[in-house]
Amino acid sequence: MSQLEEQHVESLSSGPQKLQLKHFVWSEDEWPAIKHNDFTKEYDIPVISLSEILQKPEDDEVYKNVCQIMVAAAHKWGFFKLVDHGVASEIVDDIKICLNDFFNLSMEKKMNGSRNGSLPLGYSASNLDYERNLPWAEILQLLQSPQQVVEFWKRVYGDDHHQALSNAMIKYMKAQEELGRIILKMLAHGLGLASDFFTRNLTEKEAVMIRVNRYPPCPLPEKCLGLGSHTDPHTLTILLQDETGGLQVLKDNDQWFGIRPVPTSFIVNIGDTLEAWTNGRLKSVVHRAVLNKESHRLSIAYFISPASTTEIESPPELVDSEPNPRKYASFTWGEFRKELLMQKRVVGKTALDRYLMYR
Ligand SMILES: O=C(O)CCC(=O)C(=O)O
Numbered sequence: 001m002s003q004l005e006e007q008h009v010e011s012l013s014s015g016p017q018k019l020q021l022k023h024f025v026w027s028e029d030e031w032p033a034i035k036h037n038d039f040t041k042e043y044d045i046p047v048i049s050l051s052e053i054l055q056k057p058e059d060d061e062v063y064k065n066v067c068q069i070m071v072a073a074a075h076k077w078g079f080f081k082l083v084d085h086g087v088a089s090e091i092v093d094d095i096k097i098c099l100n101d102f103f104n105l106s107m108e109k110k111m112n113g114s115r116n117g118s119l120p121l122g123y124s125a126s127n128l129d130y131e132r133n134l135p136w137a138e139i140l141q142l143l144q145s146p147q148q149v150v151e152f153w154k155r156v157y158g159d160d161h162h163q164a165l166s167n168a169m170i171k172y173m174k175a176q177e178e179l180g181r182i183i184l185k186m187l188a189h190g191l192g193l194a195s196d197f198f199t200r201n202l203t204e205k206e207a208v209m210i211r212v213n214r215y216p217p218c219p220l221p222e223k224c225l226g227l228g229s230h231t232d233p234h235t236l237t238i239l240l241q242d243e244t245g246g247l248q249v250l251k252d253n254d255q256w257f258g259i260r261p262v263p264t265s266f267i268v269n270i271g272d273t274l275e276a277w278t279n280g281r282l283k284s285v286v287h288r289a290v291l292n293k294e295s296h297r298l299s300i301a302y303f304i305s306p307a308s309t310t311e312i313e314s315p316p317e318l319v320d321s322e323p324n325p326r327k328y329a330s331f332t333w334g335e336f337r338k339e340l341l342m343q344k345r346v347v348g349k350t351a352l353d354r355y356l357m358y359r
């Protein structure tokens, strides 16, 4: 073991245990071979602009065309970048500033907002519960519930100072909710479904979750990971990443490539639930977050889910006996979420396997 690996990791030690760098070293088969700022020309996910269509009716040819492009990207890559999305830049700038200020607080202050219930909500830094392959990250998870957001920021900043933070986060969630509806309508339309096929089930605000990841600089980025390879179990993710770079996506199950940050864009990716819902037409693709030695990196994932009782079953339009038989048994989002909560973490693309009809 090198001396470096004996180093104490102050930025991520939240409990009584003094974590050392060696605790964060991953198994060798997970070590990232490409760096956070390695981007290839050949591969990158499509960029989709909404500038032409935000005001257009659904029968407009331009609208239809962009819906088709979006479905094609979600089918082939499972990911796309969204620009000209209509979310005001102040809303995005405000939330970034607020969250960076929060993560820059002392660990003691941040721990005022630590997870304090059975659900994984609130602030947490890595801890030895993970046993191995510790993610090199600080995480803040909250449901889309204004009360919960206010309560969290009050715990951290006190009654007098929480207002700005609470407002910034609630505004951001609202903007993401609206954008999520636009995207899900476009995907439904592009798949030949009623355009409210997905959105009519978005009736339970608290089914939606925000997860903020802050990755401190890491002395050993070649052996550690911010977030290991996984798919998102939810329906749709809208991700904001800063300019640092670090999100990598697995292509054809064997090749990692980096997603180049584009200022003011969001990254949209398909979750497992939407893959099952569309009988595999839209793909939930494995991704991870890699680290760097120099700078902190912030990403904000907004995970959209339908009401817990929503039956996830692909509609007849997307199923035929040949060549697209039904791939997944139907399940409710609530049932799937409960099983996920019992698992400590999702590794690779395995969560949905339990519903596969043919193995
Ligand atoms: O930090 C990133 O770029 C990825 C975050 C992510 O995949 C997640 O939170 O599920």
Ligand SMILES: [Fe+2]
Residues within 6 Å of the ligand: 230, 231, 232, 287, 301
């Ligand atoms: Fe993810």
